[in-house]
Structure formats: C-alpha cells, structure tokens
Amino acid sequence: MPLLEMRDIVKEFPGVRALDGVSFALESGEFHALVGENGAGKSTLMKVLSGVYSAGTFDGEILVEGRSREFHSIRDSEAAGIAIIFQELSLVKELTVGENIFLGKEPSRFGIINWSELYHRATKVLKDLHLPIDPRVPVGSLGIGQQQLVEIAKALSQDARILVLDEPTAALTESEVDVLFGILAKLKAQGVGLIYISHKLDEVFSMADRITVLRDGKSVATHLASETDKDRVIAAMVGRKVGDIFPEATHQRGDVAVSVKGLTVYSQDVPDKKLVDNVTFAVRKGEVLGIAGLMGAGRSEMLMAIFAAWPGKYSREIEIEGRRVEIDSPRDAINGGIGFVTEDRKRFGLILDQTILDNITLAGLRRLSGGLITNRSRENAAASRPIKSLRIKALSPLTITGTLSGGNQQKVVLGKWLLTDPKVLFLDEPTRGIDVGAKQEIYAQINKLASEGLAIVLVSSELPEVLGLSDRVIVLHEGRMTGEFGREEATPERVMAAATAS
Numbered sequence: 001m002p003l004l005e006m007r008d009i010v011k012e013f014p015g016v017r018a019l020d021g022v023s024f025a026l027e028s029g030e031f032h033a034l035v036g037e038n039g040a041g042k043s044t045l046m047k048v049l050s051g052v053y054s055a056g057t058f059d060g061e062i063l064v065e066g067r068s069r070e071f072h073s074i075r076d077s078e079a080a081g082i083a084i085i086f087q088e089l090s091l092v093k094e095l096t097v098g099e100n101i102f103l104g105k106e107p108s109r110f111g112i113i114n115w116s117e118l119y120h121r122a123t124k125v126l127k128d129l130h131l132p133i134d135p136r137v138p139v140g141s142l143g144i145g146q147q148q149l150v151e152i153a154k155a156l157s158q159d160a161r162i163l164v165l166d167e168p169t170a171a172l173t174e175s176e177v178d179v180l181f182g183i184l185a186k187l188k189a190q191g192v193g194l195i196y197i198s199h200k201l202d203e204v205f206s207m208a209d210r211i212t213v214l215r216d217g218k219s220v221a222t223h224l225a226s227e228t229d230k231d232r233v234i235a236a237m238v239g240r241k242v243g244d245i246f247p248e249a250t251h252q253r254g255d256v257a258v259s260v261k262g263l264t265v266y267s268q269d270v271p272d273k274k275l276v277d278n279v280t281f282a283v284r285k286g287e288v289l290g291i292a293g294l295m296g297a298g299r300s301e302m303l304m305a306i307f308a309a310w311p312g313k314y315s316r317e318i319e320i321e322g323r324r325v326e327i328d329s330p331r332d333a334i335n336g337g338i339g340f341v342t343e344d345r346k347r348f349g350l351i352l353d354q355t356i357l358d359n360i361t362l363a364g365l366r367r368l369s370g371g372l373i374t375n376r377s378r379e380n381a382a383a384s385r386p387i388k389s390l391r392i393k394a395l396s397p398l399t400i401t402g403t404l405s406g407g408n409q410q411k412v413v414l415g416k417w418l419l420t421d422p423k424v425l426f427l428d429e430p431t432r433g434i435d436v437g438a439k440q441e442i443y444a445q446i447n448k449l450a451s452e453g454l455a456i457v458l459v460s461s462e463l464p465e466v467l468g469l470s471d472r473v474i475v476l477h478e479g480r481m482t483g484e485f486g487r488e489e490a491t492p493e494r495v496m497a498a499a500t501a502s
Helices: 042-050 074-079 097-101 115-128 144-156 174-189 201-207 230-238 299-306 330-336 345-349 356-360 365-369 376-389 406-418 436-451 463-469 492-499
Strands: 004-013 016-026 031-035 059-064 067-069 082-085 162-166 193-197 210-215 218-224 256-266 274-284 288-292 314-320 323-325 338-341 424-428 455-459 472-477 480-486
Touching (some): 004 042, 016 042, 031 201, 042 059, 042 074, 074 082, 082 144, 115 144, 144 174, 174 193, 174 201, 210 230, 218 230, 230 436, 274 299, 274 455, 274 472, 288 299, 299 314, 338 406, 356 376, 356 406, 436 455, 436 463
Parallel strands (some): 016 218, 031 210, 288 472, 424 455
C-alpha cells in the first residue's frame, strides 16, 4: 500500500485549469522527484496536499496509508504527517532556532511556556539530524543554508512521515547541499517519504528513486530514475525533443566595449578584507565573457562594484568604448550604457506588485517619458517590443509581475534593461530558479543579443552554462583572477582547476 496517493486531482482558477486529473503516488522510504516547467502545476499540487487549498476547492481524492483524507487547513495536513518546506523560508528570524522549531507547538502548562523543555527537545531534534546548531541563537544570525536545515528540523519535529521540499538547494553552497542530501538519505532509510521539487536534474538523478513529470497541469510521465535519462525527462517536460541545450554561437567580436582596471572590492562587514583583489578585464562588442568560480569567489561583488551598487568600499577604473568614465551610482552606470540583471530578481530586479509595463520601463523611464511627466503611450509602445521579442507569456502588459512564472519574470527583467539600449549587459545567474524550457529561451536571447553586437558579461554557478554560452572565460578564486580561456580552451577540468587554484 502506498504511503500517499493523490488520485485524479483537478484544480481550477478563473479561466485556467491548473491541474487536470493529476495522479501521484509515494512509497515509504522513497525519494520521488516532481519536475516540470514553471506553471506546470507542481506547486499547485503540493498546495492541495498541504491544505493550502482546502477540501471542496478541488476535485479528486487524497489517501494517506490507504485512508481517504480531507484537509481543510495546513494544520489538518500536518496532523496527517505531511510537512512541506517551500522555497521561500517561513522562519521568524528574530526568534531563536528552538522557538522556530516549535513555533505554535511550544511545550507549556497553564499557558506558560516551559523553556527548558523546549530547548531540550530542540537539541534532541538537531542532534538526531546531526546538525551542529545552537538552538538558542537567533535564526537570523545563521546562513541561508543552515536556515534551510532548521526548516527541515521544524518539519520533522512534527513527526512528519511525508516531507515535501520545494527547490531546497536554490540558495545553498555545494557543501551545504552535501549536508542536506546526507540528512535526506538518513530520513529515507527511516521510512520517510520524500517529494522533491527541483529544476536541477543532476540533483534529481543523483538521489531520486522515481521521477514524475508534470506538463500543462497533467502528469505526463512517471519513470524509475534508473530506467530513464535527462534527455527523456526534459523532452517530457517541454513536450518536444531536446537537442543541444546551448545554441551555436555566431558572434563577430568587435572593438572593446568596456574595460575595467584594478577592480578591488572590500567586505562591508570586515572593512580590510578584500573580496575582489586587483582584477582587470575587458569585454568586446558581440562577445559573451563568462565569469567562473566557486561560491565566495567574488563574482557577484565584482559586478555590483562596477555598477556602483556594492554597499561596501571599492575602487576601479572604467572605460566605456575607450572613454574614461566616473560611475558613482547606479544612475551613472545606466547613463553610461551598463545594464545589470541581478542575481536576486525578486529583491533587486522587480517590483512584484506592479505591472509588467511599470517594471519593464522602469530603468529607461527618463528616456521614454522625460523628466517631469510620464508619456504612457510612448511607454506602452516601447514595452510592447521586448514583450513580443522575448515572448513574455501574460494576458496583457498590465498583468501584475508577481503572478508570472519565474521564467517570465526573468524575461521582464531582461526586457527592462534592453529598453535602456545598453552597451554592455551584466547577467548574474540569469537562469537561477527557472525551468529548462525557459532556460533555453534565455540562452537563445543571450546568443541573439551577442550576435547583434551587444557585449555581455555572464556570471553563473552552473559551469556547463558558462562554457556553453561564453566566447571567453575568466576564472576567479578567492577574489583573484586565476585563469583566462578561449572557447576551445575552456574545458571543465581546466576551469575547475583554476577555480580551486589547484
């Protein structure tokens, strides 16, 4: 008997059938990956399972250990042994680790919390997971990776038999991913059923027993991981055969667009610590320059300092098309012809509760409308171009940006900078958190822009992405430039050797 069965789940919103007869099953001690493009229905299905969408708002049946269940709230789902860790963490950063683990379930008597018992239990939960974390420290003092592990401890404190993880490694380092997978392996051995949602197929294939693919609200395939491969899974996700992921580069490199000399960036927390140390580079028109390196190498800090957005101290000399420029603010950078697609689109790239139109014209608003009065007709006309060319899927330019899928949000950010007519475009993790189909569209756009003569600087934690898109690659290790390779020379082995200074 399966630990969990979801049978013929149908969930509709006004004008949209988000789930169309989806069935899904999970065995005890199974690692079952749930994959699909953004908008395929993965999160909606898990919200049905978690009680976010209560019984009566959808059709179909949920069975836990063979017993039909109805969840009218998240608490009902938790009582049935189901815990879900969403991509956006739900911790209260001002509270301690122990307080977060037992939030709303604090041991108490006569309404008075038994603090010694709370921290005793928290210590046991953390010890069982082999997490060396003090339960009395504020969660906000921990790194993102440790906060993610606290979320898991919180879920397991409820004696969860079914654990759902939604993109749990999006903000983790490689070492933190290893710790997480070690914990998941122990839980699996203890009989916990794991549902794992991720766009990272390497992770999926390294851990999964089975893989279920959703597309357009339907479950289109379920395979044993040992009996399929990434190409078949991707083909099921996007509904078409997938050849080479990266487009063939057809770039004709021209004159130097931007050169940076002596770039040094200091930590905002430890003022004497150099995060980037005396880096010099140039990028030509029509060239994609990849920046490779491990986490903490200084890649994002380098771009932020050039754009004058780094909150700490930095120094550098910048020339744009052979002319020395002073860039003391992001406005100076924009006026100088630099566009910057930031690593965190939700914090720094978009105003999520505003429309596509408002977001896509934001950086170029002064050029489009003048200094005092906005010209809405000019804005509409200008915005329609990138919406069409980037194939942003939305009912209209007045659609609220936060309602879009991750891939379409990323296209809005890219369109915003293209409207500024940049001379160089910085792309920091441009495909983070988006599905494989949207990734391929972004890759095609990068190739197209470079073919049209735009200079592009690309930072990515995915080495195949850097190698597949770049004409030239420079490598950072602990803030220093340790290698530079042309397209033919940039093998994974040589780049990783430079990234680890080995």
